[in-house]
Amino acid sequence: MSIHEQMTFETKQAIKKAFIQQMxxxxFERVTVKNLALTTHINRGTFYLHYADKFAVMEDVQQELLMELERHVKKVQPVEAFQTLQTGHLYPPFVHVITCIKEHAPAFRVLLGEQGSPTFAKKVKTIFGTHILDRLSIIREEVQDPELQQYLQAFIASAILGVIQEWLDKGNKDLNAEEMVMIHFRLLRLVGTLVSSI
Incomplete structure (x- = not known):
């Protein structure tokens, strides 16, 4: 990476950080280019070299987070995850997913919260739902039913995201990534136990 590319990268990261803080x-409605420039100690002309407006910053922040999240979620194999859990060990790929979210907690918290973007939450749900559903459909024939798939995807994604949002809303100080993974699997195991006992 050249010096110019490094400076461009650092400036854009600073703008995105200021954007999250202001949001x-x-x-979002009250975020202004003027305040973003002031916060990052650049002039408005420099801002416009990198972004057309605050909507472009929002899009860049979302895309960066979604790409990194998807990179980790793609590695999660539900069957392996449950088998690992049964041995009393943590499942590393899911730990990486939660660690990714924790590392970007302020951005995820804002974008998934009341001040955030409804479309971002939908995209996160799609990442979780699609990738996990794809793997489940390979091992369970009933998951291949198109009508069931639609609702199962919504159920899986909403459950995972709901727990993550609760964690983020609490400031994620009480639980680290490994403990958060165990909470997810304890909940899934509990649901499975309740269903099997009916």
């Missing part, structure tokens, strides 16, 4: 403080 958390005042909400």
């Amino acid at each position: 958390e403080e005042v909400g």
